[in-house]
Amino acid sequence: MTISPIEELNAAIQSYNPFPTGAAVVREQDVWEQGFPDVTTLNAHASDAVYQAIDRVHHARSAREKVTSMVIIAYKGVGKSHVISRIHHRLKADGSALFIYAGVETYDIKFVNYSFLQTVADSLNHNGSQGVTQWQEVAAAMVNQVGRNVNSDAEAIPAKDLVEKYSQTENNNWVDDLVAKYRRIRRSDPDIIRAIFWTLSENNSDFAVKWLSGKNLAEVRANAMGLPNPSTEKNYQNAEAFKAISQILSLVSEYKPLVICFDELDLDSRVDPESGLTRPQAIAALIKPLVDDIQLSNQSKGFVILTVMMPDTWTQKIKFMSGVPDRVSKRGEPIQLTFMNGDSIIQLVSLWMKEFYQSSNLIPHSPIYPFEENQLRDLGRNSDSSARRVLTWCSENFKIAGVTNIQPSENIVELEDCVEIDFVEIEYNRTLIAIENSIATLLEEKITLAEALWLGFSTIIGQKLENVKINSLEKIKCSASEKSYSLDFKIIGEENGNPVKIGVMVLQIPGGQGVQAGLKRLIDYQRFEITRGCLVRSKEINPGATKAQGYLSDLLSPRLGGEWVKLTGDNIKTLVAIRSLYCSRENYDFTEAAIFDFIARKKLVVDNYIIREILSDPSGQVPSNLSEE
Structure with missing residues (x-):
């Protein structure tokens, strides 16, 4: 084994920084696919507890002992989602259990059961x-x-x-x-x-x-x-x-043990006005009947429910719910994740650098070069050395001390060109990849799509696009039973000097009473105080649905001047990625202003086809090449 010349190591370091800000934020994509380098000894007590629980429910003789639950608590960036990722990759490798991942940040907490059913179906559709x-x-x-x-x-x-x-x-x-x-x-x-x-x-x-x-x-x-x-x-x-x-x-669970992981409970602190529950409390209220009411046989392989959250979420929102904490964590007190120490930091950085050097076909003289061991051990002396914080520090300090005039190869970018890294763009691109991998599912999620459109329009309030100056947005309230076929919001502005109020409805349910009811609402301009209705939909409407077709004809008629904007994955994915990044901005320490500035610079909203079509003069035509219902 020949050590690579220092000049080649330095040139590689100058060409690429493998530690972008936010690199330690584990996404759902990372849970399912090969994620980040894993220091398996770090917080092994937590993942080992899950493996042991799987074994216990698998071999329990009584159906009453076939279900258990536990909670992992840790502060932001310490590795809650990373532990989940580790657990999944081990289970997939050894085939010891099936796996369900519930990232609940997009759940409609009024309909938690329905949201979780979709999670179960989608998770089990991943390869085992x-x-x-x-x-x-x-x-x-x-x-x-x-x-x-x-x-x-x-x-x-x-x-x-x-x-x-x-x-x-x-x-x-x-x-x-x-x-x-x-x-x-x-x-x-x-x-x-x-x-x-x-x-x-x-x-x-x-x-x-x-x-x-x-x-x-x-x-x-x-x-x-x-x-x-x-x-x-x-x-x-x-x-x-x-x-x-x-x-x-x-x-x-008759055929294999099952592990269900609830994650991302802490991203939304709002209280649902109808139930009075926060998102964590709504999930806890779901877990209780999962533990209490599901009937298993004595031959069942059982299931384990793992919920990860911040310490304050447990102590302030879950712990005092009547009859709930001992169901959410049958194991007892939550498992606490620990911060990193000097040894685990060196292991973590070594793993990242190993991948970096292997990808460049280089062999370094030190596995952590260009860092020094004393630097990394100093980080470990801090009481709050999370993996995320360590990797952010590595990103900011990935440089060669005291080295100048390095002549990079023609394929290597000069260091000066790499200094201004747009970390928002890095995370946006990662988010976009994850969205592209799940776009078929996302196209069915009305709430997510409507929120993505709302956020997109909110970034251009005060601007003029397609001859419409956008003054404000207004959400349209509806009863819980109407949510799947309700108007979502209206755009209030001026078009060629005249007031305009465009009612926007994402309507992705298949044909039937729901489509008919939705179209009936969309053409009720007086009730909803709109001047124009806009249907956003990817699917055809059954030609034999007489009433629905009649309402559609009214919408597209010159009298009502409505529009049908074709929804496609390619056209909506940008807006969904923006929404996902915006909702997770605290994970990356991004400000709202930084995200909105990135959106404006890249023209992600003003150049978006759906945004422009909603605002443009209605064609009065049914879009072509719609998908089957």
Whole structure:
């Protein structure tokens, strides 16, 4: 092994800083995919406690002992989400448990059950340890149980083989046959059983997962798959969602232990005016019946609920809720994460530098160069040395002491060109990648999409765009039962000197009564005090839906002068990324002004297609190339 010349090491250091601000902020993408370098000994007591809990519920003899829960507390940047990421990657590697990650910052706390059902369905649609999705792993285990029930000597068929087999089967009778045989073994909800089996068919898997998440399918698709569409009334959906969650968790845990992680409870301190609960309290109120009410068999492999939060969230918002704390943490007192010391800081920096040097095909004389050991140990003497703070310090001090006149190669950027790093842009780009990976799911989330549009317009208040000067925005109140088909907000301004009030409605539910009800509201200009209605939607509206089509014709008519703006992932992802970054700004120590300045400099809002289309003169036309309902 030959040590690389110091000149080459220095040139590499001058070319690229591997420690951007915010690098230690673990996102949902990092939880599911390969995340950051992990010092496995750091806060190992917390992750080990989870592994031990999995083993206990797995081997517990009584159904009453098959569910447990625990809480991890730590201050910002200490590594709560990083521990979750570590746990997931271990479980995926050894196949010892299935995994659900609930980042609850986007939950509508009025409808927590429904939001969590979507989390369960989406999480189990991530790949597990067998090279297929976790849903497909469960479905394969169910198929193999059916086989053993017929022939006790039957060999288990690998999940990949079953996916290949049923993806190529044109006759759908196999689903009916499997449902009938499985129901002789376990009397679970036949529709949920059917949907899980459908995940083995690649052509139908996405639709099955969509149905399992509580969303409607197009009527033709639902009929073909034999799945009934649920009501779109939100209160009913929320109540039914918990029944579905109970059935799914009970069934899934028959085959493998299950770990459910609740994260991002602390990002929103607002109180819901109807329930009087904060976001952490609403999640705690969800966990209580998960622990108390889900029926498991003595053969179940059980499940573990892990919730991570700030210490003040536990002591001030959860601990004094009646009958709740001992359900949120059956284990007892929360597990406290610790700050880093000199040894763990050196290990962490060594891991980051190892990746840096390996990517450049270099071998350093010291694994932490250009840092010195005494510098890093000094950091460890601080009482609040979090991983995030250490990596931020590394970012700011990643330079060569006393070295000048380094001649970089032609592919290396001069150091002077690297000094002005836009950390907001770095995090925006990372956020955008995460959004792109989940855009299909996000296109179904009306609240998230509407909030993204609202935030976008709020950054250009006072400006003139498409001949409309935006003076203010106003949210439109509605009852909880109308949320999925309500107007979201109105843009108040002036167009060519005349007052204008544009009512904006994101309407992503499939056809049916919900679409009809939404369009009926959108054309009620007098009730909502608007001069123009704007429908934002990616899906076609069933030509056979007579009333809905009539309301749509009214909206687009010259009399009402409304607009249908086509929603696409490419056009909305920028705004959703802005919203996500804005909501998480405290994690990165970004100010609102810094984010708004970045948005303005990059013209992320003023050049956005959807923003401009909402403001532009209505075409009166139905958009082309809409997606299937």
